[in-house]
Amino acid sequence: MANIHDIARLSGFSVATVSRVINGRPYVSDDAKAAVMKVVRQLDYVPNAMARDLSAGHTMTIGVVTPMRDHPYFTSLTNSITRAAFARGYRVMLLPSQYDQAIEADYLEQLRMKAYDALIFTSHALPLAEILPYTQAGVVVVCHDPGSVSINAAFTDRGETYVEGCQWLKDHGAQKIGMFLPRTAKRSATSQAMLKAYQQVFGHPLPAKRQVLDVMNNADGYQAAQKLVAQQVDAIFSNGDDIAAGAVQYYREHHLTVPLIVGQENQLSSQLLDIPTIDHHFRVVGELALRLAVGELSGQHQVASTFISRG
Amino acid sequence: MANIHDIARLSGFSVATVSRVINGRPYVSDDAKAAVMKVVRQLDYVPNAMARDLSAGHTMTIGVVTPMRDHPYFTSLTNSITRAAFARGYRVMLLPSQYDQAIEADYLEQLRMKAYDALIFTSHALPLAEILPYTQAGVVVVCHDPGSVSINAAFTDRGETYVEGCQWLKDHGAQKIGMFLPRTAKRSATSQAMLKAYQQVFGHPLPAKRQVLDVMNNADGYQAAQKLVAQQVDAIFSNGDDIAAGAVQYYREHHLTVPLIVGQENQLSSQLLDIPTIDHHFRVVGELALRLAVGELSGQHQVASTFISRG
DNA sequence: TTGTAGGCGTTATCAG
DNA sequence: CTGATAACGCCTACAA
Numbered sequence: 001m002a003n004i005h006d007i008a009r010l011s012g013f014s015v016a017t018v019s020r021v022i023n024g025r026p027y028v029s030d031d032a033k034a035a036v037m038k039v040v041r042q043l044d045y046v047p048n049a050m051a052r053d054l055s056a057g058h059t060m061t062i063g064v065v066t067p068m069r070d071h072p073y074f075t076s077l078t079n080s081i082t083r084a085a086f087a088r089g090y091r092v093m094l095l096p097s098q099y100d101q102a103i104e105a106d107y108l109e110q111l112r113m114k115a116y117d118a119l120i121f122t123s124h125a126l127p128l129a130e131i132l133p134y135t136q137a138g139v140v141v142v143c144h145d146p147g148s149v150s151i152n153a154a155f156t157d158r159g160e161t162y163v164e165g166c167q168w169l170k171d172h173g174a175q176k177i178g179m180f181l182p183r184t185a186k187r188s189a190t191s192q193a194m195l196k197a198y199q200q201v202f203g204h205p206l207p208a209k210r211q212v213l214d215v216m217n218n219a220d221g222y223q224a225a226q227k228l229v230a231q232q233v234d235a236i237f238s239n240g241d242d243i244a245a246g247a248v249q250y251y252r253e254h255h256l257t258v259p260l261i262v263g264q265e266n267q268l269s270s271q272l273l274d275i276p277t278i279d280h281h282f283r284v285v286g287e288l289a290l291r292l293a294v295g296e297l298s299g300q301h302q303v304a305s306t307f308i309s310r311g
Numbered sequence: 312m313a314n315i316h317d318i319a320r321l322s323g324f325s326v327a328t329v330s331r332v333i334n335g336r337p338y339v340s341d342d343a344k345a346a347v348m349k350v351v352r353q354l355d356y357v358p359n360a361m362a363r364d365l366s367a368g369h370t371m372t373i374g375v376v377t378p379m380r381d382h383p384y385f386t387s388l389t390n391s392i393t394r395a396a397f398a399r400g401y402r403v404m405l406l407p408s409q410y411d412q413a414i415e416a417d418y419l420e421q422l423r424m425k426a427y428d429a430l431i432f433t434s435h436a437l438p439l440a441e442i443l444p445y446t447q448a449g450v451v452v453v454c455h456d457p458g459s460v461s462i463n464a465a466f467t468d469r470g471e472t473y474v475e476g477c478q479w480l481k482d483h484g485a486q487k488i489g490m491f492l493p494r495t496a497k498r499s500a501t502s503q504a505m506l507k508a509y510q511q512v513f514g515h516p517l518p519a520k521r522q523v524l525d526v527m528n529n530a531d532g533y534q535a536a537q538k539l540v541a542q543q544v545d546a547i548f549s550n551g552d553d554i555a556a557g558a559v560q561y562y563r564e565h566h567l568t569v570p571l572i573v574g575q576e577n578q579l580s581s582q583l584l585d586i587p588t589i590d591h592h593f594r595v596v597g598e599l600a601l602r603l604a605v606g607e608l609s610g611q612h613q614v615a616s617t618f619i620s621r622g
Numbered sequence: 623t624t625g626t627a628g629g630c631g632t633t634a635t636c637a638g
Numbered sequence: 639c640t641g642a643t644a645a646c647g648c649c650t651a652c653a654a
Binding site: 051054056 | 639641645648
């Protein structure tokens with residue numbers, strides 16, 4: 001592989017001049033330009049990206065940490081982040097984490113090592129307190145409400161639409177509601193917000209028996225429905241549309257009356273099932289997250305979600 | 312930011328010794344180790360990733376070029392590539408291309424510049440002939456049958472299951488079939504294979520009027536259905552399950568009899584609609600692509616797809 | 623076991 | 639306009 005010194009030697013000019021020509025800088029004579037370009041073409045020379053990055057002190061890449069990839073929250077978020085990054089000349093590194101704290105910590109260390117210019121956590125298992133120190137080493141963005149912690153964040157405000165969802169179920173005659181929740185309730189902001197909305201609308205906390213935890217995908221929804229059937233619920237507030245679809249399959253296959261359902265994510269399946277859903281506008285959140293990552297923005301930014309009534 | 316020279320100076324040892332300690336290499340005295348580590352902790356030192364890459368001559372990252380992100384083919388492919396990469400200590404850079412030849416060429420140039428160790432094209436608009444020269448600069452993998460072109464490839468063999476799909480429609484009484492195809496038929500290997508299967512089963516080429524092109528997502532399916540209704544088709548071979556779902560919506564909303572449908576991708580929607588589909592096993596393809604990218608494999612590797620009969 | 627010196631490839635400063 | 643030379647940080651023969 002030819003390098004800039006080879007070009008310099010063969011063209012009879014110095015590396016400084018070659019560098020100027022390569023980068024289209026002014027103060028180069030036409031003679032020099034021609035001579036350099038000739039050799040560049042002959043040797044099929046291209047500058048080395050790693051050396052450039054080292055010299056420039058940045059990578060122009062943003063690390064995006066996602067615990068999983070087969071969930072609409074994460075796919076739409078990473079997609080919008082990627083789109084926004086591309087538009088600004090940044091590239092996106094996909095960093096899978098499986099909610100493993102050790103892996104997350106590893107990425108944080110890589111940030112310190114300047115492997116990325118910034119890190120976006122679409123979600124994380126690590127306590128915010130352990131992430132915070134790294135904001136000194138580089139830009140860190142989280143995609144949920146960080147509360148009083150002072151860290152860059154872009155997220156949806158779910159509170160109101162969760163109340164709307166519960167209210168919709170109540171208005172349609174639901175008496176005994178079950179909920180599909182992600183991960184353990186304590187760890188998940190989503191779970192907490194959903195349970196809080198229930199309490200607000202119904203005046204009492206949702207009994208633990210009607211909370212099904214760790215429901216993340218369609219297959220989980222199918223399993224979870226089984227548990228709620230045993231509790232004789234007449235309505236379900238689901239963690240996602242595709243998940244709700246799994247539950248519907250269970251009810252149908254067992255010739256049971258399908259309960260009232262409210263989904264989330266505004267996926268195709270809620271259209272097909274004709275159930276209400278919530279659009280969290282992750283496209284917007286993703287763009288905000290990226291703008292935070294590249295320093296266009298800073299601080300906390302929340303986006304209002306939208307309840308989509310149907311039927 | 313402290314660097315290795317600072318550590319050397321402050322610890323009283325040379326950069327070589329510091330480097331050995333940092334990287335856990337042998338031939339370092341306990342004294343040296345202790346002294347170095349003490350300073351490392353004091354200054355909170357971490358080695359610089361860019362400098363390491365430059366020195367090592369590799370990036371440990373694989374570029375994955377995808378024309379779009381909201382399509383199951385690309386999401387499941389990139390997901391499986393990412394999983395396989397992670398397992399091997401490689402990282403994945405997400406490279407959106409929108410089927411733009413200039414952008415694709417740009418990524419190829421970046422490969423020459425050593426920005427990535429390898430490039431995987433999940434699909435591409437550039438002619439193979441223009442990609443081929445770059446295989447000298449780095450590893451390039453494509454995810455479709457490259458025919459006689461000698462380039463690393465991992466892909467599904469769609470031919471047989473496409474024939475099965477057409478046969479299923481014929482067996483169920485279909486007389487007038489319409490097809491949803493991706494992009495212009497000439498450019499897309501999928502389109503060509505689907506049309507070829509039709510010809511094989513029905514003995515004549517599918518009339519152009521019953522080919523709807525550029526059908527890529529659910530909304531497109533809805534639009535495309537409208538065109539096929541005008542042609543009075545009694546069956547549809549779709550480019551994807553979610554796309555088929557869009558068509559079904561159109562038929563239902565207009566109170567028309569839903570035709571026989573065969574989908575693709577084995578998505579949730581085909582389960583809900585209870586239509587046959589084709590599983591292309593992209594998870595396997597993705598893993599093969601990555602193994603090609605990192606040099607575990609070379610040459611062409613095809614995976615057989617599976618026809619899933621329903622109803 | 624340790625250190626020196628050179629290489630990885632580029633960019634930028636500053637004197638000419 | 640041009641060129642030496644010093645960063646950018648790290649790794650590693652080779653010598654001691």
